[in-house]
Every structure is written in C-alpha cells, then in structure tokens.
Amino acid sequence: MIKLQVFFLVIILSTEICHSIIPIERSAQSSILADKKLFFFGGMSSQLLSSFNQILYLDVSKPFNTTNPPFEILNVSIPFRSSYATALFSPLKNEVYLFGGFMRNELNDDNMFGNHISVLISFNLENNGWNFTFTKTNGIAPENRRLINGVINNKTGKFYIFGGVxxxxxxxxxxxxxxxxxxxxxxxxxxxxKGSAEGSPLPLIGYTATLLSNGIIVFIGGEERPYNYNVSLNQLALYDTKVDQWSSMRAQGITLENRSYHSAVLTSDERIIVFGGDNFLNQYQLAVLNTKVVPYEWSVPTPAPPLPLTTYSHSATLVGNYMFINFGKVDYVDSNHEQLPYFYILDIRNFTWVAQYEPEQLSQLPNSTNTVNTSTTNSPGLSVETPSDNDKKIGIIIGAVGLSVVTVAGLLIGYKYYKKQRVHRYAKQAKQCVSYN
Structure with missing residues (x-):
C-alpha cells in the first residue's frame, strides 16, 4: 500500500513540471498587483506592430531571477487587443477595472467600439470572468480616451481618471x-x-498619478495639449479627493527636466519614486519626491551599479520593498537595436539594482523545528517506559505520520493535477502552464 502511494506521488510530481514562457517585448501595457500576483494586461509590440489581448502574470510569492523570470500566461484573454489603457484593482470587490486605451478587434486594427464610446470592463479574479461594466453604469460616462493613469481609493471604492486624448x-x-x-x-x-473643473490643469497625457494617504492625488510630468510640450516635474498639479479641489505646488529641492511616459510608485513612508520617461531628447533614471514636507522636495539617489537602460511607456509596481519595472521602450539612434522585454528590480531600502528577487515573507517564516519533551519527571501512578519502548513508539508514530503525509500529499497533488488538466482542456494556449493557486 505504501509503495503504491509513493509511486502515485512520484508520477504526479513528474507531471507537475512546467516551464515559464518568454514574453514578447511590449510597451503601453496595464498592470496591477493582486493576490500575490503581478498581472499585465495587453500592451503593444514594436516588432510585431500589433497589440495584445494576453494577460501575463508573475507569482511574486516565489523567488526568481530577472534573467529568467517565471512569466505565465492566463488562459483567459482580454475581449479585445488593448494598449495605452489604465487598470485599477478594487480589493473591495476583488475585481480589476480596465478603462480606455486602444481597443482593437482580434483579427484587424479596427476600433471595436468607435472612438468616442466609453468602455469600462471589469475582470473578476475569483472566476477569471470579464464583465462589460459600461452597460450597467449610472451617470454620464466619459468619452473614451488613452494615455491616462488612474488611481483608486481602496477604502471608498472610487477611482479617479484625469485628462487623456x-x-x-x-x-x-x-x-x-x-x-x-x-x-x-x-x-x-x-x-x-465629474470632479471639480475649477483650477484644473491643461489637458494632460503621459503623466503619472499617485494617491497619497491624505487623499491628495499628485500629478507628475506628462505632456500638455494642445501645445505638445512636457510639463516640468517641479510644477505639480494636486487634486484633493476629500474636498474635490484642485491646487498646484512648486516642488523644492533639485530642478528636474521634464519628461513623460515615465512611471511612479508610492512607498510606505509617502515617497514617490519616479523612473524613466522620455522628452524626445533624453531618457532619465530615478528621482524621489518627499511628500512629508511642504512644499514637496525632489532628490536624486545614486543607485549602485549596474544601472539599467532607461525605458518609457513601461509599468512599475511596488512589491514589498522592491520596485518592479517591466517592459517599455528604449530609443536609440541605431534603428537596428532590438527591443527587449526589459525587467529591472530596485531595492528601495538602499537604492540598489538587484537581479535576484527574494520574497520578504519567505525570510520571515519561522524555522521548521520539532519540540521534544525531554523531561524525566514521572507522574504518580504511571509506569516508567524504558528508552527502547520510547524508541519503538516514536518509530510507530513517525511511520504512521509518514504514511498519512504521503497519503494526504498524494490526494492533494492528485486533485490539483486533475483540476489543472480539466482547465487545460479548455485553454486556448495548450502549451502554456497556468497556475490557479
């Protein structure tokens, strides 16, 4: 019986081996972090001259190296090919909201819904199902737009989207x-x-929007329309979501050159870390905005080498104390330069670029140790067992526990294998290994 269970376990383990995909280069994708997974929605390929309807993800609960990151592709696609949209995750409903951007047909480049129809769809992370939310909304929906960056208040469930084109x-x-x-x-x-229009900035695209804990949205950089020039990073537009009011602030500290199509993440101590961007002349490394002082203050850290290539139209996500920077474009004079699926990780504690990602929770887990009672005190009325008796009992207990563990492990892995095989029957991409943990 034991041999049968062990054989069953070995066979199942051998079938569980799978390989991660190597993603095609892309930019202008939308990304969110939810349930210890970093999701990437759509994007556009410079080499293929086409956009994607794929949903990629990374399991950030496990360690990996950026030279071979374990990207997986979900077997559920976006209902259209998407790029330059914004994605927002609502933990209150466990749903991802995808709004705006280019929405192309699966087989051609036609816009599925026309240029002005507002399209808001939601993706349920529990059942991996899409819902065309725009058919059920109240109020007046905005016209469709792209090159936007939205923020969401996890307490109220409201998200805010400004500008676009x-x-x-x-x-x-x-x-x-x-x-x-x-x-x-x-x-x-x-x-x-609609939010307040009084005091709002000019039409803006390619900016970053960051929601602080005090309810203020900080808009950084971007490109103003119709003049097509980039906004200085030292001139900040602020929107107070609590009182529905616009204001502006001239940030102190160093003077930064303008940029657009950059990224920004918010740290636990309310610093905004900005990476990359483009102003058609130069590309940029890191800048940090301290929002705990008024006026806010810019500084430029000096990360330890090696310095990555500066990208734009990428996405950045804060995972614990690590800033993940994914995909994007690099401008070169050499037109033969190959765009790569760039992946950089910044340790924000000491501004060091790292290639090996180690989830922090793994180092915080207690050591797996067994507690053994070594007391020789005898209780009244109980017989004293000799060491040989103890050894026999321990051996029996270990054998029983080992048998139970093998049995349970076999059943659990067997169920997981059955579940995965059932899902794969309906997966469009049969060669991709999909995780449903």
Whole structure:
C-alpha cells in the first residue's frame, strides 16, 4: 500500500513540471498587483506592430531571477487587443477595472467600439470572468480616451481618471481631442460623476498619478495639449479627493527636466519614486519626491551599479520593498537595436539594482523545528517506559505520520493535477502552464 502511494506521488510530481514562457517585448501595457500576483494586461509590440489581448502574470510569492523570470500566461484573454489603457484593482470587490486605451478587434486594427464610446470592463479574479461594466453604469460616462493613469481609493471604492486624448481619423487626417476633466467612478454603486473643473490643469497625457494617504492625488510630468510640450516635474498639479479641489505646488529641492511616459510608485513612508520617461531628447533614471514636507522636495539617489537602460511607456509596481519595472521602450539612434522585454528590480531600502528577487515573507517564516519533551519527571501512578519502548513508539508514530503525509500529499497533488488538466482542456494556449493557486 505504501509503495503504491509513493509511486502515485512520484508520477504526479513528474507531471507537475512546467516551464515559464518568454514574453514578447511590449510597451503601453496595464498592470496591477493582486493576490500575490503581478498581472499585465495587453500592451503593444514594436516588432510585431500589433497589440495584445494576453494577460501575463508573475507569482511574486516565489523567488526568481530577472534573467529568467517565471512569466505565465492566463488562459483567459482580454475581449479585445488593448494598449495605452489604465487598470485599477478594487480589493473591495476583488475585481480589476480596465478603462480606455486602444481597443482593437482580434483579427484587424479596427476600433471595436468607435472612438468616442466609453468602455469600462471589469475582470473578476475569483472566476477569471470579464464583465462589460459600461452597460450597467449610472451617470454620464466619459468619452473614451488613452494615455491616462488612474488611481483608486481602496477604502471608498472610487477611482479617479484625469485628462487623456482621443484620436479620430478622417481619411489621411488625424484629429485629436484632448481632455482636462476629472472623471470619478464609484465601483460600489457603478456610478460615474465629474470632479471639480475649477483650477484644473491643461489637458494632460503621459503623466503619472499617485494617491497619497491624505487623499491628495499628485500629478507628475506628462505632456500638455494642445501645445505638445512636457510639463516640468517641479510644477505639480494636486487634486484633493476629500474636498474635490484642485491646487498646484512648486516642488523644492533639485530642478528636474521634464519628461513623460515615465512611471511612479508610492512607498510606505509617502515617497514617490519616479523612473524613466522620455522628452524626445533624453531618457532619465530615478528621482524621489518627499511628500512629508511642504512644499514637496525632489532628490536624486545614486543607485549602485549596474544601472539599467532607461525605458518609457513601461509599468512599475511596488512589491514589498522592491520596485518592479517591466517592459517599455528604449530609443536609440541605431534603428537596428532590438527591443527587449526589459525587467529591472530596485531595492528601495538602499537604492540598489538587484537581479535576484527574494520574497520578504519567505525570510520571515519561522524555522521548521520539532519540540521534544525531554523531561524525566514521572507522574504518580504511571509506569516508567524504558528508552527502547520510547524508541519503538516514536518509530510507530513517525511511520504512521509518514504514511498519512504521503497519503494526504498524494490526494492533494492528485486533485490539483486533475483540476489543472480539466482547465487545460479548455485553454486556448495548450502549451502554456497556468497556475490557479
């Protein structure tokens, strides 16, 4: 019986081996962190001249190296090919909201919904199902737009999206409509509303938006329309979500050159770390904004080498004390340069670039040790067992426990294997290994 169970376990373990995919280079994807997984929605390939409907993910609960990151592809696709959209995760509903961007048909480059139709869809992480939320919303939905960056308040369930641009095509002529409105969506009541227009900045694209714990959204950089010039990083637009009011601030510290299509993450001590970006002349490394002082203050850390290539139109996510920087573009004079699926990790504690990612929770787990009672005190009325008797009992207990562990492990892994095989029957990408832990 034991041999049968061990054989069963070995066979199952051998079938559990799978290999991660090597993703195609991309930029303008949307990303969110949820349930210890970093998801990437869509994106656009410079080499293929096409956008994606894929959903990639990384399991950040396990260690890996950036030279061979364990990307997986979900067997559920976006209903259209998506790029330059914004994704927001609501832990209150365990859903990801994808709004705006280019939304192309699966088989051609036609816009599925027209240029002005507002499209908001949601992805449920429990059942991996898509829902076209825009068909059920209340209020007046905003026109579709791209090159936006939204934020969400996890306590209220409201997300905020400012600006963006919409292109209309008439023959060979392209007309761009730029926006400077603040759009608010309540994920609980499914209601759209408008924020204050008084004091709002000019129409803005390619910026970053960061929500502080005090309810203020900090807008950094970007490109103002219709003048097509980049905004200085020292001139900040602020939106107070608690009182629905715009203001501006001139940040102190060093003077930074303008940039757009950069990224930003917020640390636990309310610092905003900005990476990359482009102003059609140069690309940039790191900058840090301290929001605990007023006015806010910029500084530039000097990370330890090796320094990565500076990218733009990438995504950045804070995972514990690590800033993940994924994909994006690099401009070179040499047109033959191959765009790569860039992946950098910054340890924000000491601003060091690292290649090996080690989840912090792994180092915090207690050591697996057994507690053994070595007391020789005898209780009244109980017989004293000799060491040989103890050895026999311990041997019996270990054997029983070992048998139980093998049995349970075999059953659990067997169920997992059955579940995975059942899912793979319906997966469009049969060669990809999909995790449903």
């Amino acid at each position: 919409n292109d209309t095509f008439t023959g060979a002529t392209t007309n761009s409509i730029a926006f400077n409105d603040m759009n608010i969506f309540d994920t609980i009541s499914l209601t759209w509303s």
